Amino acid sequence: MADVKTLTHLERLEAESIHILREVVAEAEKPVMLYSVGKDSAVMLHLARKAFYPSPPPFPLLHVDTTWKFQEMYKLRDRMAQESGMELLVYHNQEAMDRGINPFDHGALHTDMWKTEGLKQALNLYGFDAAFGGARRDEEKSRAKERIFSFRTASHGWDPKNQRPELWNLYNARKNKGESIRIFPISNWTELDIWQYIHLNDVPIVPLYFADERPTVERDGMLLMVDDDRFPLMPGETPVMRSIRFRTLGCYPLTGAVESTAKTLPEVIQETLLTTTSERQGRAIDKDAGGAGMEKKKQEGYF
């Protein structure tokens, strides 16, 4: 084993994340944790439980739902809320619901209304002034430049050129009237760190991350899973059983699967390390609006 005085990379990352979680709880009036049920959310929730143990994390979980997540995600979400002893708030954008906005017919509008608008509405409704999110800097170019404490205007916009300098581990959590803060406690984690941490700490994750025989169709070069009977099949399309798993989880009609036989965490990690494509490659959302897709979405208030 390594010298006890030199922390491992995961120990350093864990300590940093816990420090951030506690700073927010100490300084914000009404924090909330955005919980998307994915592996990053799973790690962030686990870190929160560690940060405040033996107290339960002193804030609720908020799931901004689109009604189009995988069934397995809803199951794990409810289980984790119960195990952690935290209040679970689920928010649906009523307008999106009424207009029947869905990923098959509405494309980018689906993400915009359910997620971006839904998130803004939920934060306004409950009056949360600080929201934890599980974004990582290694995911995407504009995220690499975002602060850990990211300030949003009253209309939830992000101004990348006007960010507060963050020195040492000193975070300035003071906000102006109407402003809110998005806080990213796992900013400095990489995809591999997340997997290794899940492995070492037995963090519960959605079974969809592991390979299994699942009904799929191939569309626009993506392998989609037919998770329920709302999936409209094109003429000539029939679901085919394939051994697949997911590297990231979102709305099932927007999330591409990879063919895989990795049934255990070490196998998943092995595959991750040997893969030749980046994690978000399976996400349709990043491809909107060209190279600056995510930067533009963030300016509009997307997490």
Place this chain on the structure above:
Amino acid sequence: MTDTLTDPIYKTDALIAEDIDAYLKVHEYKTMLRFITCGSVDDGKSTLIGRLLYDSKMIFEDQLAALEADSKKVGTQGQEIDFALLVDGLAAEREQGITIDVAYRFFGTEKRKFIVADTPGHEQYTRNMVTGASTADLAVILIDARKGILTQTRRHSYLAHLIGIRNIVLAVNKMDLVGYDQAVFDRIVKDYTEFARSIGITAFTPMPISGFKGDNITGPSANTPWYTGPALIEHLEMVEVNSAADADKPFRMAVQWVNRPNLDFRGFSGQIATGSVRPGDAIRVLPSGKTSTITRIVTLNGDLNEAVAGQSVTLCFADEVDCSRGDVIAVCDNPPQVADQFEATIVWMADEEMLPGRSYWLKIGTQTVTATVQQPKYQVNVNTMEQLAAKTLELNAIGVANLSTDKQIVFEPYEANRTLGGFILIDKITNATVAAGMLHFSLRRAQNVHWQATDVSRDFHAGLKNQKAAVLWFTGLSGAGKSTIANLVEKRLARMNRHTFLLDGDNVRHGLNKDLGFTDADRVENIRRVGEVAKLMTDAGLIVITAFISPFRAERDMVRQMMQPGEFIEVHIDSTLADAEARDVKGLYKKARAGQLKNFTGIDSPYEAPEDPEIRIDTADMTAEEAAEAIVARLIP
């Protein structure tokens, strides 16, 4: 493309495919190094980082495909891969071909995981570099071999050293463009050695590299047989990280949060700044000085036998000792100091210049207090390291100044402890982080000047005069009628046998404040002094009336904080600029409009109206007599 680009030197570890469990075991114990790269686009900084990511297989096929397409479209390397495109993240940066902000990149080798803070090199981004350097264990200072040591090399080295980085790599880049000539390398190293010594850098590691061609990045290059030192990655894998050095220092932990799930448990949560702690250790809580013993180190995975610098933990004490957020838990027989006056280096990070005398929030560790900074002793020219006289600090300026806090804080010199010596200053109105600073030492006078207790109390003084002390603080534009109304108010109060004193703006500037001008900094100091005088007068039981433009909200709030609750009554003499200018009793507006009077409030200097004054007098609605009557009625109902 060269061969190395399609065939990374850092092959994926064979263990991954053969025995993933064994691989994970090895990687569980990897350490982490955070470093910063300093240099400008011209030095090939982005190319170097892109190269590090590429060689350690952190660029995937889909990203590489996008990169290749972008390189041909907007790249600066002809048909070859432009790694800079991979690193410059914001749309504005890609368009303008510059790096605006700090970006963090991640890569790993078999021995270590790395976080690189990539910061821009130009002087106008000094604050970004300081930010990136604040969390770094090491700095890579890039030099273009064709150009040698430039002004910016000196600036980057000075800043890295200032922020406390002790591992410095001098990467002499673009060696391919000077034919891998050892003489070029040796000359640059010799020049740098001389300079480094002059600013206190005692050791650094020079290496000849080419980020573009890949020489001496991951292993020895055949092109530089004369170089026997380590390749860049090899060096990064070997150097000691800060937290390892911190573990050998005395124990200190700033309390972030008190953990109280129920009446039976009380724990103190924080991240250990330095040293280590075990159950049974005797500790002292600062600033109170109370002592106790550690009983448990609590975590979700069970209690620990020991915790070290860098870890986030929850500690339990044997005794019911008062301890809350902002306090520091330290080893009992070697605690940190407590003081309220300091000398510090300050890096100014806001567009608005520093105002000596203005109060800012100061955050250090988990303590937040009010602080005022004095006029700088000097400013450092970051290009030449010369010390220059300065009245203030502007954006990106670095200076040394004394500062004082309204409460005692627990601290250590920055050199000894980054957590208890590094601070940020926050503007109280905009909430922006306006500066970063490093404490040098506490000032002797803070320790030797004590508050002398007196027996005749302030209440007794006021009681003798049969009144309650108060400050009627008039604020408003020049010519609004402050002095006129204040004078009428004092006359009325005098007729009622009240003991008063009128401090008038112009009169004070003839004596106490005759050394002050009308710049923002001098206006702040003007109000600070008047506030202190008014405070002494309220201690003597007087009703103080002040008539100053006092244009800034921050200073009026500062004076309000000096007084007892309820004693400060802000009176806004509210007149439109047009009305005040039409009145122009002293002919000042005319001069200001003619450009003969600089920094005139309302013309070329701002007036920040009170948001919620106790009394507001609209001069369009009332005569001066009516106004005076209303104010007196409010004071003595």
